[in-house]
Amino acid sequence: ELKVEQNPLFLSMQEGKNYTIYCNYSTTSDRLYWYRQDPGKSLESLFVLLSNGAVKQEGRLMASLDTKARLSTLHITAAVHDLSATYFCAVDPYSGGGADGLTFGKGTHLIIQP
Amino acid sequence: DTGVSQDPRHKITKRGQNVTFRCDPISEHNRLYWYRQTLGQGPEFLTYFQNEAQLEKSRLLSDRFSAERPKGSFSTLEIQRTEQGDSAMYLCASSSNRDSSSYNEQFFGPGTRLTVL
Numbered sequence: 001e002l003k004v005e006q007n008p009l010f011l012s013m014q015e016g017k018n019y020t021i022y023c024n025y026s027t028t029s030d031r032l033y034w035y036r037q038d039p040g041k042s043l044e045s046l047f048v049l050l051s052n053g054a055v056k057q058e059g060r061l062m063a064s065l066d067t068k069a070r071l072s073t074l075h076i077t078a079a080v081h082d083l084s085a086t087y088f089c090a091v092d093p094y095s096g097g098g099a100d101g102l103t104f105g106k107g108t109h110l111i112i113q114p
Numbered sequence: 115d116t117g118v119s120q121d122p123r124h125k126i127t128k129r130g131q132n133v134t135f136r137c138d139p140i141s142e143h144n145r146l147y148w149y150r151q152t153l154g155q156g157p158e159f160l161t162y163f164q165n166e167a168q169l170e171k172s173r174l175l176s177d178r179f180s181a182e183r184p185k186g187s188f189s190t191l192e193i194q195r196t197e198q199g200d201s202a203m204y205l206c207a208s209s210s211n212r213d214s215s216s217y218n219e220q221f222f223g224p225g226t227r228l229t230v231l
Contacts, residue, residue: 004156031218042205043157043222050217088156092218100170101147101159102220 002027002093006105014113016078021108023072023089031092032072033102034063036085043088047074079112086110118223120206126229127196134192135226139208146189147220148181149205150174157205163189164211196230203227 003026013019023032031050035043047056049065049072056063060083062075072089086109090102119138127133139146145164149157160179162170165186175181178196183189193200204227207220 033219035222042224043207045219045221048217048219090156101149101162101172102157103159104156106154107156 002029002091002103004089004091004103004105006087006089006108008108009106010109012111012113013076013079015080018078019076021074021076021087021089021110023074023105025070025072025089025091025103027093028067028070029091029093030065030067031094032065033090033092034072034074035088035090035104037088037107038085046087076110081112081114084110084112118206118208118221120204120223120226122226123224124227124229126231128231129196129198131196132192132194133196133228134190135204135206135228136188136190137206137223138188139206140210140221142212143208143210143221144186145209145211145218145220146183147207147209148189148191149207149222151203151205151225152201160191193228196228198230201228201230 005024034047037043047063052067054065060077065072086107088107090104094100121136147162148160151157159172160175161181163183178194181191203225205225206223209220
């Protein structure tokens, strides 16, 4: 059974600081996704990582994937209050042509304080 | 088409009643997924359709749950004889396997929040 673990689960940080959220998963996969969820809202797709060494950046967020270590990171640079949300990583257990439902981590609840 | 839509957004029901939710995916997407999310947790996969075929069902999907996607367009999720433990947000997502650069990137709808009294 695929397990996806995120840490930390809760993070309070100050504006302007940098931090990294970690996502470990238990089985071979080369498809990993990051989502953002605001309170009471649905999930917004942030990044799609489809190969070992993939790195994607959008604004103050950068995501990377190391399939050998089964690890993805989401790095926040110079945090601003608008980035406060819950961030989920999700793994697709299939490689190749198949597809399946995603397995999500428990989420990292991020609060950025002025 | 602006995204995945779900109806209703909120549903309150009494234990033992049946409920049905509807999901309309992004029009060009051939894959449709149902997830359940409880407070403080990540979404949990329930079932998945490719076109009209239901290809995968999670062990979370008990025999009280049934999903359909007639004609490969919208989908319905029915819960029979609801229990208090069914209270959750039910999320629908859709994706397309036609774009290799974002393979299986799933776009989520706003969800249906179910409360079973």
